[in-house]
Amino acid sequence: xxxxxxxxxxxxxxxxxxxxxxxxxxxIWCPGCGIGTVVNCFAEAVKKSGIDMDKLAVVSGIGxxxxxxxxxxxxxxxxxxxxxxxxxxxxxxxxxxxxxxxxSGDGDIVGIGGNHFIHAxxxxxxxxxxxxxxxxxxxxxxxxTPTTPQTxxxxxxPYGNYxxxxxxxFLADACGxxxxxxxxxxHARNITKSIREGLSHKGFSFIEVIAPCTTLYQRRNRLGDGxxxxxxxxxxxEVDKEVDTRNVGIDFQGDITMGRFVRREKPTYLEAVNExxxxxxxxxxxxxxxxxxxxxxKERREAEARAKAxxxxxxxxxxxMAEDFGVDEEGLG
Amino acid sequence: MRKTAxxxxxxxxxxxxxxxxxxxxxxxxxxxxxxxxGYPITxxxxxxxxxxxxxxxxxxxxxxxxDEIASIAALxxxxxxxxxxxxxxxxxxxxxxxxxxxLAVMTETPMVIADVQRAGPSTGLPTLPGQQDMMxxxxxxxxxxxxxALSPDSPQECFDxxxxxxxxxxxxxxxxxxxxxxTVGHMHEKVVIPPAEEIMVVARNLxxxxxEDYRPYRFTGKDVAPMVRAGDGYRFHITxxxxxxxxxxxxxxxxxxxxxxxxxxxxxxxxxxxxxLEEEExxxxxxxxxxxxxxxxxxxxAVQLAREAGIRTGTLRLITVWPFAERRIxxxxxxxxxxxxxxINYGQMVREVERCAAGQCRVVSVPHCGGAVHDPDVILGAxxxxxx
Ligand SMILES: Cc1ncc(C[n+]2csc(CCOP(=O)(O)OP(=O)(O)O)c2C)c(N)n1
Ligand code: SF4
Ligand SMILES: [Mg+2]
Numbered sequence: 034x035x036x037x038x039x040x041x042x043x044x045x046x047x048x049x050x051x052x053x054x055x056x057x058x059x060x061i062w063c064p065g066c067g068i069g070t071v072v073n074c075f076a077e078a079v080k081k082s083g084i085d086m087d088k089l090a091v092v093s094g095i096g097x098x099x100x101x102x103x104x105x106x107x108x109x110x111x112x113x114x115x116x117x118x119x120x121x122x123x124x125x126x127x128x129x130x131x132x133x134x135x136x137s138g139d140g141d142i143v144g145i146g147g148n149h150f151i152h153a154x155x156x157x158x159x160x161x162x163x164x165x166x167x168x169x170x171x172x173x174x175x176x177x178t179p180t181t182p183q184t185x186x187x188x189x190x191p192y193g194n195y196x197x198x199x200x201x202x203f204l205a206d207a208c209g210x211x212x213x214x215x216x217x218x219x220h221a222r223n224i225t226k227s228i229r230e231g232l233s234h235k236g237f238s239f240i241e242v243i244a245p246c247t248t249l250y251q252r253r254n255r256l257g258d259g260x261x262x263x264x265x266x267x268x269x270x271e272v273d274k275e276v277d278t279r280n281v282g283i284d285f286q287g288d289i290t291m292g293r294f295v296r297r298e299k300p301t302y303l304e305a306v307n308e309x310x311x312x313x314x315x316x317x318x319x320x321x322x323x324x325x326x327x328x329x330x331k332e333r334r335e336a337e338a339r340a341k342a343x344x345x346x347x348x349x350x351x352x353x354m355a356e357d358f359g360v361d362e363e364g365l366g
Numbered sequence: 367m368r369k370t371a372x373x374x375x376x377x378x379x380x381x382x383x384x385x386x387x388x389x390x391x392x393x394x395x396x397x398x399x400x401x402x403x404g405y406p407i408t409x410x411x412x413x414x415x416x417x418x419x420x421x422x423x424x425x426x427x428x429x430x431x432x433d434e435i436a437s438i439a440a441l442x443x444x445x446x447x448x449x450x451x452x453x454x455x456x457x458x459x460x461x462x463x464x465x466x467x468x469l470a471v472m473t474e475t476p477m478v479i480a481d482v483q484r485a486g487p488s489t490g491l492p493t494l495p496g497q498q499d500m501m502x503x504x505x506x507x508x509x510x511x512x513x514x515a516l517s518p519d520s521p522q523e524c525f526d527x528x529x530x531x532x533x534x535x536x537x538x539x540x541x542x543x544x545x546x547x548x549t550v551g552h553m554h555e556k557v558v559i560p561p562a563e564e565i566m567v568v569a570r571n572l573x574x575x576x577x578e579d580y581r582p583y584r585f586t587g588k589d590v591a592p593m594v595r596a597g598d599g600y601r602f603h604i605t606x607x608x609x610x611x612x613x614x615x616x617x618x619x620x621x622x623x624x625x626x627x628x629x630x631x632x633x634x635x636x637x638x639x640x641x642x643l644e645e646e647e648x649x650x651x652x653x654x655x656x657x658x659x660x661x662x663x664x665x666x667x668a669v670q671l672a673r674e675a676g677i678r679t680g681t682l683r684l685i686t687v688w689p690f691a692e693r694r695i696x697x698x699x700x701x702x703x704x705x706x707x708x709x710i711n712y713g714q715m716v717r718e719v720e721r722c723a724a725g726q727c728r729v730v731s732v733p734h735c736g737g738a739v740h741d742p743d744v745i746l747g748a749x750x751x752x753x754x
Contacts, residue, residue, distance in 0.1 A: 054603070057614060087599040092443065095606075103603060103615060108596040110446065111605035111615075113469050116439040119403075119431060123440030124596055126427055127401055127447025131597045149439075152432040310422045318422050 052076040052086075054106050061100055065251075065259025067218035067244020068098055071136070071165055072105070074221050078228035090133045092121040094146060096172045097246070098138035098165040115146030118153045121160045129303055129322035132161070132232060139166040140178040143199055147179070154208035154237050159301040161231040161238045164201060167246035175249030182285040186253050198282070202294050205239040206278040212238030213278065213295035217266040218245065220291065227293060236301045243270075243289060256286070367537050368569045372396050372529075374562035376424045384557040386524040386550040387412035387454075390480050391420065392557070393528025394452045396565050399478070400426035401449040403440035405433055405459060408492045409548040410482035413454040434459035438466040441477045446604065448595035450532055450570070454480040458489065460499050460506070467541060468507035471629060473604040474539035474583065474590055476570075478531045481543055482551040485710075485736025495548035496736035497659055497710040501717075503543050504688050510626050512633035514640060515543040515688040517658040521555045527685070533568040534640060538632055539590040545687055547710065549660045549739060573600070581611040585624045587631030633689055642685040643694060651680030652753045654702045656695070656719055658684040660739055661708050668708075668745035675746075677753055690718045699723035704752035708732035708745045728752055 044055035053076070062068050079086065086107060093102035095114035102109040108131075112120040117135045125133040135142070142150050142164045153160065169187060170176040177187035177194050180201065184193045205213045212234045214227045224242055231238035245251055245262030256262065270289040281290040300308060303322055310318045320331075376395035384392070390413045394402070402421065404414040418428040431437040434455055441451040455463065460481050470477055481503060485496035503515055514534050516527045524546060531542040573580055573592035580600045584591040591611075594600040603613040608625050610616040633640070646669075648654060653672070657665045662683040672679040682698065684691060695718075699705060704727055707716035713731040720729045732748045734740050 054614075087601070088597050090596050103605060106601055108446075108601055109603045110443065110473075111603070111607065112439065112442065113465055113606055116435065116466060116469075119436035119439035120443040122429070122431075122436075123401070123403060123443025123445075123451070124447045125443075126429060126440075127444035127449040127451075128595065128597050131447070148432050149436050152436070306427070314422055319425050321422070321425065321427050 049073075049076055052079065052106055053104050057104055060104055062097060063248045065245065065247035065262075066097070067167060067242070067246070067259070067262070068101065068165055070218040070221055071163065071224065071242050071244065072101055074224040075105075075136070075163070075228055077225045078232065081225070082229045082232050084132060084232055088131055090124055090131050092117045092124065092133060092135050094137040094141035096138035096141045096170070098136065098171070099141055101136040115141050115144070116149065117141065118146060118149040118160070118162065122153060122158055125158065125160055126303070126322065135160060135162045137164065138171065139164055139168065139180045139201075140170040143201060143204065144179050151204070151208040154205055154210040154239065156302040157209055157211055157236040157299050157305075159236055159303060161228075161234070161240070163228070163240045163242065165242050165244050166201065167244050167250055169246050169250040171246045171249055175246070175253055182283055182287070184285045185250075187250075188253070200278070200282040201239070201241045202281050203278040206295050209237070209299075210239045210295065211236035211297050211299050212293075214239070214293040215241040215243070215281065215291050217243040217270050217289060217291065219263045219266040219270065223291070230293070230296070234296070236299060243283070367571060369566045370569055371563040372565035372567045373398055377559060377562040377565060379559050379561045382557045382559065383554055384521050385412065385552050385554045386518065386521040386546055387482060387552065388416045389521040389524035389557045390454065390528050390544060390546070391416035392559060393525040394478065394532070395420060395424060395426070396525070396559065396562075396567075397450065397529045397532035398567050399450040399452045399532060400424070401441075401444040401451045402426070402428045402453065403431050403437040403444070403451070404428075404453045405431055405437050405455070407456045407459045409484055409551050410454045410456045410459075410480065412551070413480060413482070434462040435466060438463045438470065438477075438479070442466065442470055442473065442475050445475045445477055446593070446596050446602075448570070450476070450536070452478040452480070454482065456482050456484050456492075457486045457496070457499055460502060464502075464506045467513070468509060468511065469606045470541045471507065471511040471513065472606050472625075474629075475541070476535035476539050477541050478528065478535055479541060479543050480528070481545050483545065483547040491737040493548065494737040495660060495710060495739060497545075497547055497661065498714070498736055500545065500687060500709070500711065500714045503545060510630060512630050513541050513543060513688060514538065514633065514686070515545045516685060517545045517687045518550060519659055519662050519683070520550065521553060521557045524550065525557050525559060529565060529567065533566070536568040536570055538636065539593070540633065543688075545659065547660050582613045583609065583611045585611070585628035587628045588635055590632060637689040638693070640686060640689060641691050643691055644683040644685060646681045647678075648680035648682065648698060650678055651701075652678045652703045653706060653749050654680045654682060654698055654704070655706045655708070655745070655749065656682045656684065656715075657708055658687050658715065661710060664740045664742050665708060665745060667742040668749065671742065671746045672749045675750070677749060679749055684715070687715065690722070692722050695719055695722040696724070699726040702727050704728040704730055706730045706732060706745070706748050706752050708734070708740050708748070710734045710736050710739065
């Protein structure tokens with residue numbers, strides 16, 4: 034009996050085989066990189082949620098994080114740098130039955146793609162955005178991003194960063210996102226739970242995952258390896274669900290406030306479209322793109338309402354008949 | 367390709383008095399387009415406005431995106447979500463679309479983009495006509511690729527060619543452009559929209575074989591693989607990276623040969639089927655005038671004057687501008703003394719004409735910096751000079 038490692042068997046028997054395109058393994062990520070954790074959590078969340086994987090799509094932009102779309106065994110689009118959100122928007126609107134998830138990096142989502150991010154949040158577009166924030170442009174070699182804390186070293190801020198960074202939960206909240214959470218890659222169970230919540234949330238949900246780029250950010254800033262990053266998260270990351278998102282900025286190696294900061298209900302983009310058109314155009318308007326369960330629910334409610342109305346009419350008729358003819362009291366014969 | 371009659375729901379049959387921009391929107395609806403993402407820009411905005419007004423009645427959706435980059439990106443997503451999709455823009459917006467045009471080309475995503483051209487560079491003359499994006503549309507995105515571009519010269523043709531554009535984009539899985547201009551876009555003329563059953567529409571070629579056998583690509587250089595819709599269980603993957611038949615990244619020079627050759631050959635090898643030209647009195651002509659879009663209507667007047675002056679003048683109108691009518695121009699260049707090419711730019715398509723004429727005859731450019739159409743007398747002067 035041979036115990037030699039057999040790649041075929043590994044691929045076939047991996048617990049992730051159902052979720053990943055095993056024929057594309059090994060992946061490109063460095064040892065200790067935080068991106069893999071997010072993929073694991075995503076897979077776990079999808080499994081636990083029982084969501085129909087045929088109706089789940091992933092869109093990524095460009096970057097190390099942007100490679101996620103290429104590994105998941107789902108309908109998936111690896112788009113252009115920064116444009117995952119508008120691609121996801123088109124996909125969702127073309128086929129509202131889908132749950133569409135964007136997974137990409139900080140540079141992708143709030144650097145080059147910042148405009149799309151704020152507008153998708155504003156519209157409460159019914160998509161989930163998972164931003165893997167490693168404070169750097171990993172793929173291109175460790176340049177400064179809009180989330181890099183001040184003083185941190187990057188290849189394009191070789192004397193330390195002097196720009197003011199974005200605090201992503203605050204940005205998302207201010208722009209109208211209806212679900213906002215932040216975790217670190219150490220907090221896998223929280224990420225998983227959050228993704229599950231995001232999957233069932235209606236509207237724009239945003240999850241930031243602080244994750245190490247070991248090869249560039251960690252090394253350049255002399256912060257050690259992946260384990261050191263996790264030690265930092267254990268030391269400095271704390272859950273505070275009540276906190277105002279204005280106060281969750283992150284200083285270089287400073288406190289990380291985590292939690293599900295925002296969860297509110299608001300009509301999604303498509304619900305708002307349908308409500309507006311239906312109000313103005315009435316029966317002429319044929320609701321756009323309801324998902325199948327929504328349509329069935331609506332038909333059921335309408336049928337119920339019709340039955341109720343019919344019952345009322347019948348009651349009323351019976352009452353009038355009774356009054357007019359005094360059937361009950363005197364009889365007709 | 368499966369051709370069916372248009373869905374009557376989108377077809378506003380009858381005779382109308384429409385401008386070119388509105389006719390484009392009607393053409394899109396007739397062709398079965400139900401998803402439009404756009405960003406306002408003069409002189410193209412009326413197309414978006416009409417689509418926005420009409421779509422709730424026909425089960426379509428209009429979304430005004432945050433910019434043109436988002437607009438074309440949304441088309442890529444929506445096309446793979448199963449819709450026929452369109453956007454409309456003008457010069458500055460076209461410039462912004464260039465990167466994701468490459469994504470659409472690379473992922474072989476069908477879409478229609480109308481460019482109602484104005485005069486540039488930069489913001490230029492926003493409300494006045496130009497034909498200055500003819501080369502940008504062809505070469506503007508990085509890398510080697512092909513697109514198809516049609517150029518209507520009337521509101522009626524805006525309608526007809528938009529339907530055709532959708533059919534071509536479904537047939538070849540390629541972005542197809544309507545290269546019109548401010549004058550045609552804002553000119554009102556009679557537009558007859560035929561009954562739905564007379565409008566032939568190419569349906570999306572959807573794969574329906576075993577799920578595990580689905581391949582989003584086939585690099586034959588002749589035809590394209592069928593598509594699927596997200597949500598139907600095929601679990602497709604597409605990427606802007608160089609990829610194999612499965613759509614997976616395959617980052618080798620050898621694979622790029624396969625992909626790029628296919629992207630180019632699927633158009634070039636079908637060029638004769640794609641290209642539509644309109645010729646008049648080319649047999650025995652001394653001078654041939656080659657034009658497209660609004661300029662061809664000015665050319666008719668100039669040519670009438672030239673013929674009155676005794677010059678045997680033929681005309682060739684490029685209804686399809688890209689792929690370029692190489693074979694026909696080469697042929698005609700061997701028969702005439704000169705080819706005159708007026709266009710509302712500093713001389714763009716004339717370079718193609720020169721390339722194809724390859725010294726067989728004189729080629730005379732009649733440039734115009736934009737903001738107006740040519741004076742017919744200027745074209746007449748060029749014709750007279752050309753046959754000296
Ligand atoms: C338009 C454009 N500009 C620049 C690039 C180069 N580029 C590729 S990935 C990347 C940065 C990605 O950073 P991030 O989104 O944070 O992802 P990470 O690699 O850190 O996961 C850049 C700038 C590109 N691909 N496209
Ligand atoms: S470069 Fe950084 S972000 Fe990219 S895979 Fe390596 S560790 Fe991860
Ligand atoms: Mg990053």
